[in-house]
Amino acid sequence: MKAIVVTDEAAGTAGMTLDERPVPVAAGNDVLVEVHASGFTPGELTWPSNFTDRLGRDRTPSIPGHELSGVVTALGYGTRGLSVGQRVFGLADWTRDGTLAEYTAVEARNLAPLPGDVDFTVGASIPISGLTAWQGLFVHGRFEAGQGVLVHGAAGGVGSMVTQLARDAGAYVIGTGRAGDRQAALDFGANEFVDLDNDTLEDVGGVDLVFDVIGGDIQNRSAGLIRAGGTLVTIAGPPETQPAEGLAVDFVVEADRVQLAEIVQRVRDGRLRTNVGNVVDLEDAVATFNGTERPKGKTIIRVRP
Numbered sequence: 001m002k003a004i005v006v007t008d009e010a011a012g013t014a015g016m017t018l019d020e021r022p023v024p025v026a027a028g029n030d031v032l033v034e035v036h037a038s039g040f041t042p043g044e045l046t047w048p049s050n051f052t053d054r055l056g057r058d059r060t061p062s063i064p065g066h067e068l069s070g071v072v073t074a075l076g077y078g079t080r081g082l083s084v085g086q087r088v089f090g091l092a093d094w095t096r097d098g099t100l101a102e103y104t105a106v107e108a109r110n111l112a113p114l115p116g117d118v119d120f121t122v123g124a125s126i127p128i129s130g131l132t133a134w135q136g137l138f139v140h141g142r143f144e145a146g147q148g149v150l151v152h153g154a155a156g157g158v159g160s161m162v163t164q165l166a167r168d169a170g171a172y173v174i175g176t177g178r179a180g181d182r183q184a185a186l187d188f189g190a191n192e193f194v195d196l197d198n199d200t201l202e203d204v205g206g207v208d209l210v211f212d213v214i215g216g217d218i219q220n221r222s223a224g225l226i227r228a229g230g231t232l233v234t235i236a237g238p239p240e241t242q243p244a245e246g247l248a249v250d251f252v253v254e255a256d257r258v259q260l261a262e263i264v265q266r267v268r269d270g271r272l273r274t275n276v277g278n279v280v281d282l283e284d285a286v287a288t289f290n291g292t293e294r295p296k297g298k299t300i301i302r303v304r305p
């Protein structure tokens with residue numbers, strides 16, 4: 001099968017090549033999926049699990065990519081809950097060969113059925129950004145209707161999902177980002193927007209929840225915005241500064257079939273819009289990842305046109 005392969009952690013996307021690899025075998029509780037589309041964030045290659053197994057042993061040459069949509073073509077021994085021919089989407093395992101390939105083997109529990117009226121491109125854009133937004137708000141962030149939520153990077157992959165889910169659930173949402181992201185953030189449902197380059201973050205006053213995707217100085221300053229009992233949720237690394245009377249939570253997204261089903265239903269109902277930017281074929285993916293332009297929205301690789 002055709003697959004994008006990496007061997008050199010230091011090289012990042014520049015070390016990617018399009019290669020021929022054997023079709024993987026579905027192990028116990030796995031499904032083998034014919035990949036139709038895959039989502040990819042260039043930052044993913046900074047995650048060491050792309051290059052090592054769970055014990056930290058080198059597993060290169062490896063296939064990156066964690067988000068997929070496709071069709072189940074085989075079941076491993078003992079696999080339940082999905083069947084051959086079923087459309088699926090979800091999050092591939094972190095420490096195994098991934099989704100930038102014509103086939104991938106994934107634990108069945110990491111996938112959910114993809115409804116027939118949801119395009120494969122849309123399906124592949126949901127798993128990381130959708131699950132991260134859901135878990136940050138409703139699991140780690142302890143969100144309640146009526147709260148004030150500050151969403152950093154509100155026009156980005158994760159932030160646009162957080163903004164929409166929070167508004168839909170009854171939040172007052174303040175989005176942040178660069179000056180040029182204002183309109184996109186408002187279109188995703190932010191009530192107001194803070195331009196991080198030109199406005200003063202501290203002018204926001206207090207909020208119940210900050211969803212941080214940026215880290216560093218922005219994350220540190222955000223801790224001071226948390227009201228008593230509120231939460232700073234971040235996906236950008238452990239916070240250095242704790243909220244004075246609140247909680248700080250750093251987390252990594254997890255696969256969850258029930259949450260995927262909830263999220264895709266909102267897409268079908270028109271309550272949630274995915275943030276798809278570039279859509280490219282597998283043959284053009286390496287060049288796209290290494291292009292000089294930083295595309296807005298999620299890059300989706302169409303593995304099977």
Ligand SMILES: NC(=O)c1ccc[n+]([C@@H]2O[C@H](COP(=O)([O-])OP(=O)(O)OC[C@H]3O[C@@H](n4cnc5c(N)ncnc54)[C@H](OP(=O)(O)O)[C@@H]3O)[C@@H](O)[C@H]2O)c1
Nearest residue numbers: 043132153155156157158159177178196213235251252253
């Ligand atoms: N821990 C986890 O489980 C997890 C899960 C998903 C994602 N992540 C990580 O979270 C980060 C965000 O992911 P994403 O898919 O949402 O990325 P994205 O689509 O690039 O969105 C990030 C947004 O934040 C903006 N931004 C970044 N730095 C900024 C700054 N200093 N000032 C103003 N705006 C800034 C970006 O603008 P520009 O594009 O103009 O920079 C972009 O609009 C990535 O680093 C990703 O690897 C972690």
